[in-house]
Amino acid sequence: MGTSFGPVDAARWIAVPGPADDKYTRGVVGLVTGSARYPGAAVIGVEAALHTGVGMARYHGAGRPTRLVLQRRPEAVTAEGRVQAWVVGSGQDPDDLDELTAAHRDRALADPVPTVIDAGALPFVERVAGTRVLVPHAGELARVLGRDRSEVLAEPAASALDAASRYSAVVLLKGHTTRIADPGGGLLEVSAAPAWTATAGTGDALAGVLGALLATHALELEADPGCAAPLAATATVLHGLAAERAGRGAPFTVLGLCAELPAVVRELLAG
C-alpha cells in the first residue's frame, strides 16, 4: 500500500555542515521531555539528538531530569533561546506532570516551528502551532483516535492515515514496520530495525533523532512542510540501522543504539 523508504532515500536527508556554518545555522533542537516519573527519557532524547548531529540541543525540564541530562551531556544547553524544532512529551504523563515542565511544554507547543509530539504530549496535538509530527506506538495511536489497540494493529496504515488527516499532521506509527502517513494521503514504510528494538526507551531515542533532523532542515521545512514525512522516514531508517549495528543479532541497550548513530550517518553519506 505504501512506498518503501530505505537507506538510499535516507542519505538524501542528512544535512552536512559546510565551512560557513556555525552552531546556529546548523540548527538548534529543543527538548521538553522526561519528568520526575520518567527522568531517563530526557537523557535518551538528548543523547539521540546529539549523536544524530545538530548545532545545539536545548533541554528544558524539572530539576532531576535536568541534572541527569547535564551529568551525561554537559554540552546540552538549559538556557532558553530560539530553536528550529521541538521534541515534546517523551517520558511524560499529562496527569502527573510538575508545573514547571508543563509550562515549558505549553510554550513549546505554541511555538510555530516543526514539533515532534510523543507520548504525554499526544493529547495536546491540536495546540501545536508548527508542523506536527506525531510519533505514537499502536496503543497511543488508539487513544488519539478513540479506538481499540486491536483495531490499530489490524489496520496500521489506514489508522495512521486517518490520524494524519484528522490532525493535519505527519503520523509516524511505530512498529516492526513503521508507517509514516502525511495529511495528503501519502504513506511511507520503513522496515529497518531488528525485533530486538522492542525494548523500553528506544522510542524516546527515535524522537530525539527526528528532532535533530527537523532542526537541521529548518529552511527546507519552511519552504515545504511536506519535507517532514521523508525526514520522519529518515529518522526511522537511522534508528533501525543503529539498532542493527548495536545488536548485530543480539540484545543491545538504548545508549548503545545512540552510540552507533554517527557510524550510520557516515555509512549513508559514503553511499
Ligand SMILES: NC(=O)C1=CN([C@@H]2O[C@H](COP(=O)(O)OP(=O)(O)OC[C@H]3O[C@@H](n4cnc5c(N)ncnc54)[C@H](OP(=O)(O)O)[C@@H]3O)[C@@H](O)[C@H]2O)[C@@H](O)CC1
Ligand atoms: N527510561 C524511561 O524514562 C522510559 C520512559 N518511557 C515513557 O513511559 C511513558 C509510558 O509509555 P508506555 O509506552 O510504557 O505506556 P503507555 O503509553 O501507557 O502504553 C501502554 C500501552 O501498551 C499496552 N501495554 C501495557 N503493558 C503491556 C504489556 N505488558 N504487554 C503488552 N502491551 C502492554 C497498553 O495497552 P492495554 O493493554 O492497556 O490496552 C497500552 O496501550 C511514556 O511517557 C514513555 O515515553 C518509556 O519510553 C520507557 C522508557
Ligand SMILES: Nc1ncnc2c1ncn2[C@@H]1O[C@H](COP(=O)(O)OP(=O)(O)O)[C@@H](O)[C@H]1O
Ligand atoms: N517488533 C519490532 N521490531 C522492530 N522494531 C520494533 C518492534 N517493536 C517495536 N519496535 C520499535 O521500538 C521502538 C519502541 O518505541 P515505543 O513503543 O515508543 O517504546 P518506548 O516508549 O519504551 O521508548 C519504536 O521505534 C518501534 O518502531
